[in-house]
Amino acid sequence: MAPNLDLFGGDAPPQQGRLVLGAQSVVLRGYALPMVADLLAGVDAVTAQAPFRHMDTPGGYTMSVALTNCGELGWTTDARGYRYSRIDPLSDRPWPAMPEAFGQLARDAAAAAGFPGFSPDACLVNRYEPGSRLSLHQDKNERDYNAPIVSVSLGMPAIFLFGGDNRADKAARVPVFHGDVVVWGGVDRLRYHGVMPLKDLPHPRLGSQRINFTLRKAG
Ligand code: MD3
Ligand code: FE
Secondary structure: OOOOOOOOOOOOOOOOOOOEEEEEEEEOOOHHHHHHHHHHHHHHHHHHOOEEOEEOOOOOEEEOEEEEEEEEEEEEEEEEEEEEEEOOOOOOOEEEOOHHHHHHHHHHHHHHHHOOOOOOOEEEEEEEEOOOOOEEEEOOOOOOOOOOOEEEEEEEEEEEEEEOOOOOOEEEEEEEOOOOOEOOOEEHHOOOOEOOOOOOOOEOOOOOOOEEEEEEEOO
16 A cells, blocks of 8 residues: 555544533543553453353343443343442353553543542443444442543444433434543533444444443442
């Protein structure tokens, strides 16, 4: 290939800058791009010990998103409800350790968004395939709503739904791309949010999947 025509290794040109979603929530465009190789190595290390799996909801559905966790606490769902647990129900063993690169990125991104001193103890890793979606919900299983949540998107693009404090509030549609980081907390911590069904727009590195991981203070 001629020089200059593959500056980005097949990826789209990196975006930067920030998109303000709310008073205390922001999309940091491309913030994770410099760390992608380390982050994907971390995802591989985690999923080698705790593979992605489709969990059941208390309402009797099976999630279209597959998930796993790392860190001290992991989020789970089954017919009995949603909760955080120290033990992976599939292996009966503790969740894998949180990769160093995840913790570092979470601290830096949280500080850049106005939440210094963030120290996550839980990381929920979601894997989307074409058609996977996440219906509008609040993240309410964490003990302390004062800590923010940091979300990292890798692979195929998605459209986030960013709603209000009530399920019926109109939700904004916000596209998110490979390498984007979303931080939200404070007055925005309990806003409804979700992800539209994914289109099949294969990513050069990850193919027909999107991986999102969220770093949280759950305990
Ligand atoms: C919070 N994950 O795992 S995180 C979840 O892409 C979850 O897998 C999504 O929601 C995912 O619980 C989205 C990013 C996000 C986006 C918009 C929000 C979080 C938000 C709006 C309000 C509050
Ligand atoms: Fe959520």
